[in-house]
Amino acid sequence: MAKRIGMLGGTFDPVHIGHLRSALEVAENYALDQLLLIPNAQPPHRNAPQVSAQQRLEMVQLAVAGVDLLSVDDRELRRDKPSWSIDTLLSLRAELDAQDQLLLILGWDAFCGLPSWHRWEELLEHCHILVLQRPDADIEAPQVLRDLVAAKSVNDPQTLLGPSGQIAFVWQTPLAISATQIRHLLATQRCVRYLVPDTVFQYIYTHQLYQE
Numbered sequence: 001m002a003k004r005i006g007m008l009g010g011t012f013d014p015v016h017i018g019h020l021r022s023a024l025e026v027a028e029n030y031a032l033d034q035l036l037l038i039p040n041a042q043p044p045h046r047n048a049p050q051v052s053a054q055q056r057l058e059m060v061q062l063a064v065a066g067v068d069l070l071s072v073d074d075r076e077l078r079r080d081k082p083s084w085s086i087d088t089l090l091s092l093r094a095e096l097d098a099q100d101q102l103l104l105i106l107g108w109d110a111f112c113g114l115p116s117w118h119r120w121e122e123l124l125e126h127c128h129i130l131v132l133q134r135p136d137a138d139i140e141a142p143q144v145l146r147d148l149v150a151a152k153s154v155n156d157p158q159t160l161l162g163p164s165g166q167i168a169f170v171w172q173t174p175l176a177i178s179a180t181q182i183r184h185l186l187a188t189q190r191c192v193r194y195l196v197p198d199t200v201f202q203y204i205y206t207h208q209l210y211q212e
């Protein structure tokens with residue numbers, strides 16, 4: 001029986017319930033066997049994160065502890081080069097059977113930036129793409145992506161066919177939460193409780209992160 005594996009990559013600076021709730025709902029609603037949260041080490045298209053890759057990894061590990069459908073994958077921390085998603089997909093693909101489905105999960109903002117990614121036109125050869133709504137991101141997709149969606153999208157993620165090649169938009173509880181907002185709250189001495197899991201909240205305070 002073919003497996004269905006999801007991959008949610010991120011900078012996770014820090015991980016928050018916008019990531020976690022979306023991940024869990026996708027995993028449950030679309031019958032994933034496993035959803036991997038994959039922190040990047042050297043984010044390709046943004047400024048350096050505020051805290052180390054090891055600390056971002058540890059926060060994600062705390063956040064998913066005890067949740068069977070979610071796990072953390074540290075392969076991007078084990079590569080000493082920019083964390084290009086094409087490399088991550090290829091290395092995951094090499095561990096799966098040919099008929100297994102690999103789902104690259106992206107928020108709407110990340111999806112809109114796809115045409116600037118390293119070897120972006122190859123991505124759909126190795127995975128399907130699932131796009132999460134992002135209520136806090138008012139961005140328009142460039143024409144090249146609108147054309148791609150017209151050619152490759154299916155209405156229902158349950159109907160994705162084969163191991164790769166299609167795009168689907170998912171509905172999940174909309175949570176207008178970003179790591180930028182959390183870093184800002186912490187830098188201005190405000191409390192981020194309930195925006196991150198309690199274990200992550202404790203970690204941030206124990207290690208005095210994001211206090212500037």
Ligand SMILES: Nc1ncnc2c1ncn2[C@@H]1O[C@H](COP(=O)(O)OP(=O)(O)OP(=O)(O)O)[C@@H](O)[C@H]1O
Nearest residue numbers: 009010011012018106107110132175177178179180
């Ligand atoms: N609240 C959210 N709802 C849905 N998807 C989200 C949400 N927050 C982040 N994502 C998605 O999760 C992935 C990783 O996001 P990332 O770690 O950059 O978090 P972020 O909150 O967007 O961070 P920052 O504010 O630092 O840019 C991206 O695909 C992003 O679109």
Ligand SMILES: O=C(O)c1ccc[n+]([C@@H]2O[C@H](COP(=O)([O-])O)[C@@H](O)[C@H]2O)c1
Nearest residue numbers: 009010011040044045084085086117118
């Ligand atoms: O491969 C690329 O060129 C590429 C460019 C930008 C972002 N990504 C990946 O997309 C994911 C979301 O990125 P971000 O910046 O929203 O955290 C994360 O896993 C990044 O490493 C990948």
